[in-house]
Amino acid sequence: MDFGRISRRHLLQGGAALTLGAAAGARPAFAADTTIGFIYVGSRDDYGYNQAHAQGAAALKKIPGLKVVEEEKVPETDAVEKTIESMINLDGATLLFPTSFGYYNPHMIKMANKYPKLRFEHCGGLWTDKDPKNAGSYFGYIDEAQYISGIVAGLTSKSGKLGFVAAKPIPQVLRNINAFALGARSVNPKATTQVIFTGDWSMPVKEAEATNSLIDQGVDVLTCHVDGPKTMVENAARRGAFVCGYHTNQSALAPKAYLTGAEWNWEALYPKFVKMIAAGEGIPNFYRGGLKEEIVKTSPYGEAVSAEARKAADEAKAKFLSADGFAIFKGGLVDNKGKTVIPAGTDRGQKDPELEKMDYLVEGVLGATS
Amino acid sequence: MADGSIGLWTVPLAVLGGAIRVSTPFLFVSLGECITERSGRINLGLEGTLVMGAMSAYGISYLTGSPWLGVLAAGITGALLGALHAGICSLPRVNDVAVGIALMLFGTGLAFYLGKPLIEPTAPRLPAIDFGWWSDIPQLRAALRVNVLFLIGVVLAPILYWAFRTTRWGLLIRTAGESSDAARAMGHSVLLIRLRATMVGGFLAGIGGSFLSLFYPGSWNEGLSSGQGITAVALVIFARWDPLLCLWASLAFGGAAALGPALQSVGVTSGYHLFNAAPYILTLAIMIVTCSPKRTLTGAPAELSITR
Numbered sequence: 001m002d003f004g005r006i007s008r009r010h011l012l013q014g015g016a017a018l019t020l021g022a023a024a025g026a027r028p029a030f031a032a033d034t035t036i037g038f039i040y041v042g043s044r045d046d047y048g049y050n051q052a053h054a055q056g057a058a059a060l061k062k063i064p065g066l067k068v069v070e071e072e073k074v075p076e077t078d079a080v081e082k083t084i085e086s087m088i089n090l091d092g093a094t095l096l097f098p099t100s101f102g103y104y105n106p107h108m109i110k111m112a113n114k115y116p117k118l119r120f121e122h123c124g125g126l127w128t129d130k131d132p133k134n135a136g137s138y139f140g141y142i143d144e145a146q147y148i149s150g151i152v153a154g155l156t157s158k159s160g161k162l163g164f165v166a167a168k169p170i171p172q173v174l175r176n177i178n179a180f181a182l183g184a185r186s187v188n189p190k191a192t193t194q195v196i197f198t199g200d201w202s203m204p205v206k207e208a209e210a211t212n213s214l215i216d217q218g219v220d221v222l223t224c225h226v227d228g229p230k231t232m233v234e235n236a237a238r239r240g241a242f243v244c245g246y247h248t249n250q251s252a253l254a255p256k257a258y259l260t261g262a263e264w265n266w267e268a269l270y271p272k273f274v275k276m277i278a279a280g281e282g283i284p285n286f287y288r289g290g291l292k293e294e295i296v297k298t299s300p301y302g303e304a305v306s307a308e309a310r311k312a313a314d315e316a317k318a319k320f321l322s323a324d325g326f327a328i329f330k331g332g333l334v335d336n337k338g339k340t341v342i343p344a345g346t347d348r349g350q351k352d353p354e355l356e357k358m359d360y361l362v363e364g365v366l367g368a369t370s
Numbered sequence: 371m372a373d374g375s376i377g378l379w380t381v382p383l384a385v386l387g388g389a390i391r392v393s394t395p396f397l398f399v400s401l402g403e404c405i406t407e408r409s410g411r412i413n414l415g416l417e418g419t420l421v422m423g424a425m426s427a428y429g430i431s432y433l434t435g436s437p438w439l440g441v442l443a444a445g446i447t448g449a450l451l452g453a454l455h456a457g458i459c460s461l462p463r464v465n466d467v468a469v470g471i472a473l474m475l476f477g478t479g480l481a482f483y484l485g486k487p488l489i490e491p492t493a494p495r496l497p498a499i500d501f502g503w504w505s506d507i508p509q510l511r512a513a514l515r516v517n518v519l520f521l522i523g524v525v526l527a528p529i530l531y532w533a534f535r536t537t538r539w540g541l542l543i544r545t546a547g548e549s550s551d552a553a554r555a556m557g558h559s560v561l562l563i564r565l566r567a568t569m570v571g572g573f574l575a576g577i578g579g580s581f582l583s584l585f586y587p588g589s590w591n592e593g594l595s596s597g598q599g600i601t602a603v604a605l606v607i608f609a610r611w612d613p614l615l616c617l618w619a620s621l622a623f624g625g626a627a628a629l630g631p632a633l634q635s636v637g638v639t640s641g642y643h644l645f646n647a648a649p650y651i652l653t654l655a656i657m658i659v660t661c662s663p664k665r666t667l668t669g670a671p672a673e674l675s676i677t678r
């Protein structure tokens with residue numbers, strides 16, 4: 001099978017070179033040789049993480065001259081290296097978006113070293129100065145949107161018990177849990193957020209069981225950080241609990257139960273990236289932003305959200321959008337084991353790299369990271 | 371209690387609820403596989419059948435508005451996949467395990483391909499019967515919301531047990547599984563018996579799949595099965611090809627799957643990876659306890675390719 005693939009690859013390479021040559025004359029400057037590759041860990045229409053990226057890719061397809069190639073369900077193993085190689089060698093991709101967290105190290109780094117002239121953009125907060133210069137990571141401070149979800153949840157919950165169905169205790173997930181809990185406690189200091197880790201990004205039966213267990217504990221507003229929130233949203237709504245969405249807007253699944261949600265806004269960001277390349281300035285290796293930079297957004301409020309909750313949430317949003325911004329993780333922050341994790345007097349602003357290493361759950365979160 | 375919480379009672383209740391909610395696909399697949407293996411064939415493709423069943427049930431329920439038609443469609447899809455397996459295995463020198471693995475990949479791949487447009491829409495679900503009406507504890511009522519398919523499965527297990535022992539068909543299936551020569555000497559076509567047994571097995575596995583997409587977790591997506599079909603096939607081996615033991619084993623697996631999330635919800639948070647692995651640890655433990663180097667697997671049909 002292996003030698004068969006090589007000959008096929010050479011054949012296709014030749015074909016690709018021919019079409020490229022033919023197209024070069026007709027197309028405008030940058031677009032002619034720009035093929036962009038997107039790699040997803042799951043299905044591209046999962047109502048979640050991958051769908052959000054696919055919506056961003058779809059926005060790129062609308063730009064004339066750009067070619068987008070996509071591959072779904074690529075596991076976080078050396079399979080992703082093979083996919084990257086084939087996108088480069090067969091499709092001529094020059095800009096690659098391996099979107100899943102586990103693709104970065106060692107797989108994407110290895111590929112970036114092997115193909116120094118191509119550009120690799122990874123979704124997550126992992127790029128450091130030691131990594132190749134043609135690699136970069138971009139991420140949105142979606143915890144800002146989670147903080148707002150937390151405010152709405154805290155003011156909607158009757159029991160003061162909120163639930164969070166999470167995949168794995170990695171920094172980005174913990175940051176979302178903590179932001180959600182802090183948002184809720186900013187309006188209801190007694191609110192607790194119970195977290196359940198399912199162990200992996202897509203475990204529908206575990207997610208449904210986690211949702212049911214949380215509701216059995218008296219939780220009446222739930223949110224999640226898993227790849228496809230559909231299971232949690234539908235099962236929680238069936239039990240009569242309220243939900244805050246994640247990744248994309250899930251209000252169509254449970255119109256009465258859906259309060260608001262933290263959504264990605266990749267369809268705004270990816271065209272910006274392409275413009276940066278076209279203008280010759282390149283994409284910064286470490287690209288970040290939140291609500292203000294339009295990398296994340298919140299879902300429109302559902303019908304169950306009270307006027308009081310809308311007002312509190314809108315006020316918080318205005319703070320995030322203001323020139324000074326707003327720090328969710330303020331000095332004097334205590335974790336749920338009683339340890340002070342941020343010393344008093346030093347607010348950690350959104351861009352603080354310390355937050356990318358988060359390994360604690362804040363006071364008010366019931367659960368543990370291991 | 372005043373705040374609607376039931377504290378530590380969540381754990382046994384979740385295990386009970388999980389045994390009812392999560393076990394049904396295990397139950398149907400293992401009963402189906404039990405019939406197939408008793409006839410002397412292993413169909414490892416039931417993972418693919420389960421996923422195809424889930425997808426076709428969801429699709430038909432969405433298109434026709436009737437979840438019961440979806441269940442029927444899932445069964446028919448499963449029977450067709452079973453017929454395919456049996457048909458290929460009827461050819462000389464074909465290994466049923468290898469065909470099963472091929473069909474597992476084929477079934478899941480086809481289901482993902484055809485199921486693409488079904489991930490977003492919401493299809494009508496199967497109704498639940500409220501067995502908790504006598505209780506005013508909402509958690510207990512939720513745990514006792516039982517689907518008819520679960521009840522059918524529970525009734526089916528003793529019926530199969532009885533049928534294997536006392537009916538003509540049960541005897542024929544067992545004869546084909548124990549000694550194909552004997553079945554042939556009696557004037558029966560072994561291939562035909564196995565074809566029917568594999569089709570019935572596929573039919574049941576397909577219905578198990580419809581439970582996943584139409585009742586619990588209750589929607590179609592690609593991670594839906596995450597290996598439950600293959601677990602159920604393994605479950606038949608440690609249930610010693612006995613339908614009644616299949617029932618208990620399925621209930622235990624369902625309960626074990628609920629254990630991890632339930633323990634976390636009451637604050638037992640250390641080692642949740644271990645609790646999430648509970649079903650697999652259970653499998654290993656039972657295998658170790660019941661296996662003996664001194665004898666072969668008791669109850670194993672003699673014609674199975676793994677025992678032959």
